[in-house]
Structure formats: structure tokens, C-alpha cells
Amino acid sequence: MRMLSDIPIAFLMIAAVTLVSAVCAMSLRNLVHCGLCLVLTFVGLAATYLHLSAEFVGFAQVLVYVGAVAILIVFTILLTRNAEVTLSPVSQSSLVGLGIAIAVCGSLVLPLVTSPSLRRLPAQSLAPDAQVQRIGEKLMAQYVIPLEALALVLTAAMIGAVVIAMRDDPERNDPSPSPQNQKDTGSVSNSPAGTALNSSSSTSSSQRP
């Protein structure tokens, strides 16, 4: 059993920031504050990776989660103007919540602990050797099927987003079919997933006074 004083102080600081901000992200009432706390959690995770000298994963975390995912979340919260509404939690019972949390955590930790890859790990650290090229080779050769599966899941999610955007748009535009709105609807219905964001944001900003 390691003593607390054996753990590097930098790690303790990073862990404290990450955990506190994660708890805040779940428990604060103002959605914008929650989103920004989530950003801090992502930054803390990136710092943890960097602290383990996994540079690639660390900066990929910053790029993808902090720079794209979290800003999209904040963007959506601000656009829908629900920021000031104080939401009541889904379930009033904290026992149910605790149970769900333990179940989710257990189902994530269990495969990790029982995974055969854990036994394959050598005693010393791998990290400084983890070149980008090696990561790429591993991803494209050994782990190509999980990679493809992930790509499939993401594509499905994207198609889902497009479908939701398509179903929503005619209803919104029907009462007052101005040329501008019709043009926007057209661009949604026959464009790749990315444009869903594009025209939904452009319509909403043009509809604002």
C-alpha cells in the first residue's frame, strides 16, 4: 500500500481539480456553469495524460474534447437559452442515483480489470516510446476492427442528428415560408451531416432580432 506522500504532488493537484470540477458539472443548477465545469474536467484529464508523458493522447484530448465537444455543448446550451432555468434532478432519491452510479462504474471497471491486456503490460513504463507512428500502425493493423466499429457508431450518430434536423425543419418553416428559410431547408435535406449544424445555427441567428 502506497502512502499518500509517495504520490507526486502534481498528480494530486490535477486529480483534485478533475474530481471537484466533475462533481460540480453534475451538481450545479445553472447549465452554463455545468458545461464550463465539464470543460475543466476535460482539461484535468488532458493534464493527467500529459503528466504520464502521453503527449499524443493529452493533446488529442484537448483538441477533441475541450476544443470541439465541450464548446459544442456550451454553444448548444447558450443557443437554446435554457441557461437560466434551474432544473430539478431526474430522480429525487439519492439511493437510486448511487445505485446507478455504482452499476455504471462497475460495468466499466470490470472489463478493464479482467482484461488480458493488463497482464501483457511490461513492468516499466511504455509512454516515452509511444510515437505517433506506432500509435497509427497499431490502430490500422492490430486494432482495425474496433476502429471501424467506432467509426460506424459515430456515423450512425451523425445520421441520427441529420434525421432529427430534417424532421424538425419543415414544421418550423411552414407557417411563414420566406425565401430565405426555404433555401435553408433545402440545404439541410440534401447535404452531409456537417451542414446540420451550419444551417441550424444560421437560421437561428437570422431569426434572432
Place this chain on the structure above:
Amino acid sequence: MDFIRYLDPTVQFMLFSAVKIVLVFAVAMTGVAYAVLVERKVSAWIQDRVGPNRAAPFFVHYLPVVGPFLTKLGIFQPMADGLKFILKEDFTPSYVRKIYFWIAPAISCVPALMTLAVIPFGSTLGNANNPMVIADLNVGILYTFGIVSLGVYGIVLAGYASNSKYPFLGGIRSSAQMISYEIAMGMSVVSVFLVVGDLNLSKVVAYQSGGIHEWLIFKQPLAFFIFLVSAFAETNRLPFDLPESETELVGGYHTEYSSMKFALFFLGEYAAMIGASAMMVTLFLGGWTPIWGGAPASSLLVGLSHIVWFLAKLGFFMVLFIWVRWMLPRFRYDQLMNLGWRRFIPLALVNIIITAGLIALTHK
């Protein structure tokens, strides 16, 4: 300077790094101040005006010829501007969200400066163990993109914190715009790294060190074009300055800001321009290498000349940024999104596929 050799390597490294950080910071800050002056002068010349030509400290009048000439060029104007920003009243409106309002200018300014850390701005100063880059990261480009993507938080937070209509619209616009063009920018760079085969920016420069015909601008012209236009969008410069567009949004995200807080946004914008220019110089224009090519310097003088080359290329892009601003009108918002999502991203993808195909064909 002999005592440096007797220090142990860690102390040496820390000492050199500290000196480099201070120097890069000082040059960047001076660069920002004088980029503002160049902006004002260039805009004046384009619009057939004179531009700043009065500000001068009292003693300059006693210098013959040189003094009036420098005053006419407006050399002393940035100092007057800086002083003005510091002395102005720092007004915080009563309805803002205080914490975010205070933190937003800092967030918009810091990432722009942090990107400069991985840019190789010179080869060496004679000592091969001391390259002219603050942090020679193996994933340099990933670092830059990660840090640049943080800059958008400053603008979004400023919009949210100001708690009034125009800043809010500016913040929303900028978040959508910057996310969109980040994707195009990132994808355009992928093909560059397919060619080079490394994410380290020093290696990218080394790849191009053979002379002007080795520069990636000629090997990847499409990638360069997409990167250049995306850089304009990422730095919120005209023709993509919709987050602040004065005519519709008064001033966009910085409407409610005054004094030094506004100056930080200002500084952040110009620092972001310097960062983007430095990236383009490094990725496409051969970094610090002269047009006839060159190996890392073996003497102090050659090393300094390499830094001058880098700064000259940087200056070229800065003038380009400024020139374009006064030449092109602002895009409409849907045009902006159309260009990003439906022109640049598919183009960048096609470019990646073609580049990868060519490499696969010629590699064996």
C-alpha cells in the same frame, strides 16, 4: 559567458529556456504593438489618408531630420496607444456576470501566445544543443491545434458574461465559426504531414530546408490555400470578422469591455495573427530556412540571419492579413458556413485522399 559551461545540463536548459521565453514574449508583444501601427498606416494608405503622424515624446523634436521622419511614420504611436489603454477608466457594467467578465479577456489572449512555444523561429545560435524553439514537442502540430481551439472560449465567455444582446450574438457566431474552420484547417494540415511523415514542427522545417523548390506551399498548394483562408476565419479577421462586425453587432463580443480588458482582446487578436502567420511560415514556407536552403547554423551570425529570415516571412503574412482586411468586404453568415462546410472540408478530404494515393504509389 564562460560560467555557463560549468553549470549542469538541467540548469543550463532551464536558463536557456527562460531566456528564449522572455525573448519570444518580448518580440511578440512588440510585434503586436507595431502590427497595430502597420494596420493603421496600411489602411490609411489604401484609403488615401495619412494615418498616425503626430505622436512623439518631447525630445524627438531636437533630433534633426530623423526625428520628424520617425514621427511622420508614427513610430511612437503604439506607446501612446498603450498608455492610453492603461489610463482609461476600467468600467464594469452592473449587469455583467463578474467572474466570467474578468476571466474572458485573459482566456482569449493566453492561448494565442502559447502557440508560439512550439514554433521553431531559428536554427541554432552556433550551439547545436540549443535549438531556437522553446519546446521541441514531438506532437507540435497537435499542441498548436489544441491550444488554438481554446481561444474560442474567451470570445464565447465574453459574449455570455456581458449579458447583453450584441455580445451574446457575437459569442455564438464566433463559436460556430471557429469550430467549423478548425475542422477545415486541421484537415488541410493532414496532407502536409502525410508528405513529411512527422508531427514535429522542427522536422517539418528540416524537410523543407533544401531551398524554395522544397517548400510545401508548392507541393501542397491546395492545403496552403485552405489553411490560409481558415486562418483568417480562426483569427476573426475580415472578411470573416462576423463575431465583432461593427455595422451589425456594434462591436460583437467586446462591446461591453473598456480599458485594459478591451486591450487584452485586441492583443489576443493580433497575437493570434502572429501565431497563425508563424504556423504558415513553418508549415508551408520553410520556416527559418533562406530561399536557397540551408542547414542549421554553425555560427552565431548565420543563426541570427536565420531568425531574420523567419521574421521576414512572418512579416509578409502579417502584411497580407492587414492588406486583405482593407480590400475585401465581410461575408454573409450563411456564405461563411457554406464555404467552410461545403467547400473547404470536402476539398481538404479530396486533397488527403489524392496525397495519400500518390504517396502509396510512389513509395514502393
